[in-house]
Amino acid sequence: MVIFVRNILLTAAACFLAVLSAGCCSNDEPSLREDTLLVFDTDPGLDDAIALFLLHSVRGGADIAVSTFGNTSLEHTHRNLVTWMRYFGDRRTCVFKGSACSLAGIGVQKFDFHGLDGIAGQSGAMVKKLALTDADFNQPSDLQEVVRRMMAAKHVSYVAVGPLTNLAKMLEMEPKLAGHIANVYCMGGGLKVFNSPHQAEFNFCKDGPAVRRVFASGLDITLFPLDFTMQYPLTKKNIQTIEALGTYPEISTALRWGYSSEWKYDHHVGFVPHDAFPVLYCFYPGKFTVRDRKFLADKYGHLTESPSGRVVHVAESMEPGLLFELILKFMRDHRKP
Numbered sequence: 009m010v011i012f013v014r015n016i017l018l019t020a021a022a023c024f025l026a027v028l029s030a031g032c033c034s035n036d037e038p039s040l041r042e043d044t045l046l047v048f049d050t051d052p053g054l055d056d057a058i059a060l061f062l063l064h065s066v067r068g069g070a071d072i073a074v075s076t077f078g079n080t081s082l083e084h085t086h087r088n089l090v091t092w093m094r095y096f097g098d099r100r101t102c103v104f105k106g107s108a109c110s111l112a113g114i115g116v117q118k119f120d121f122h123g124l125d126g127i128a129g130q131s132g133a134m135v136k137k138l139a140l141t142d143a144d145f146n147q148p149s150d151l152q153e154v155v156r157r158m159m160a161a162k163h164v165s166y167v168a169v170g171p172l173t174n175l176a177k178m179l180e181m182e183p184k185l186a187g188h189i190a191n192v193y194c195m196g197g198g199l200k201v202f203n204s205p206h207q208a209e210f211n212f213c214k215d216g217p218a219v220r221r222v223f224a225s226g227l228d229i230t231l232f233p234l235d236f237t238m239q240y241p242l243t244k245k246n247i248q249t250i251e252a253l254g255t256y257p258e259i260s261t262a263l264r265w266g267y268s269s270e271w272k273y274d275h276h277v278g279f280v281p282h283d284a285f286p287v288l289y290c291f292y293p294g295k296f297t298v299r300d301r302k303f304l305a306d307k308y309g310h311l312t313e314s315p316s317g318r319v320v321h322v323a324e325s326m327e328p329g330l331l332f333e334l335i336l337k338f339m340r341d342h343r344k345p
Contacts, residue, residue: 043162045165046072047073047166048060048072048073048169049169049174050075050283051078051085051171052088052127053085053169054122054126054279054281055169055281056079056092056169057088058284060089060093060096061092062284062334062335062338064096065334065341066287066338068100069096071102072101072102072103073089074105074151075106076171077108077109077116077214078116078214080116080125082105082106084124084125085126088125090103090140090144090147091138095134103147104148104150104154106149106173106174107173107174109173110173111221114214116214120269122265122269127258128261128266130258130261151177152181154174154178155185159185163190164190166193167290168192168194169194169211169283171214172194172196172212172221173214176215179221186227189228191228192229192230193287194230195232195282195285196231196309197211197234197303197309197311198233199313201234201238206310212305213309217307219305223303224318226318230298231321233322236323237282241270241277242267243277244267246332247260247263247267250332251263255340266279266280285323288331296323296327298323299321299324301320302314302317302318302319302320303320
């Protein structure tokens, strides 16, 4: 009788854990297949620079990178994207110029969190150091070609770390596109933590209608909201340790600027490289815990949990110290001459 009851309890416990893991899991399988076409949609941005560094260190870069407005104007974000890629030695990524404003035609106002140029005032010096000319920044503004390449690929993963305007436009250009994108990894949204008006997060607030369109598309979305990213700041000691290596000095400058801006504008201690986390998840999903939840998005980019909302995989936790340890490792492994 004791054995019988024990077996019942063990079976019940196993069933409970199976149900729990269906909604909250730590997946050890890589998110990217070998034949994946990886698209990186970005608005550099200090934290975008860290994301680009990690992307280059792990994979050599994305297959396609698309700039967008957001942290600063498209003129600056596109220039920053090309500059950082050349800085890291990325020659594999095909670059396209994306959206200069939201679906409603709203651009960006001057915003100094990242520096007026978006990369801590380093743009001019970096361009000169890398001997870049105007021709180096003359990429096409052709989202239709990005659509064509995604439609031709066997497997597409889309990493979005700025406003969702580019993706929303491309979904409208080609209604079948959603069926060709296997995964969208998105830094955006706030559940209980916000940094923009209307209880929204910065990226989503920049183009709420684009968020609604993307959420309504049926895409498989993994979300990295502020509630998650704010748990993992780089500390002053972390930044000093990175800087002490003496490699990638422009990255160290970006980190120091970000640390100061976090305190100046939000009174946060530490610099949070928000945009690095979707990239980390692509390659180290087993280090994350993710839970399925249902959300509706309004025209301001505010998310409301609702039974009638879209299912979204929401990052909830990550192995502590992972970001800092990987930045340190890659900086040691790929020393800049």
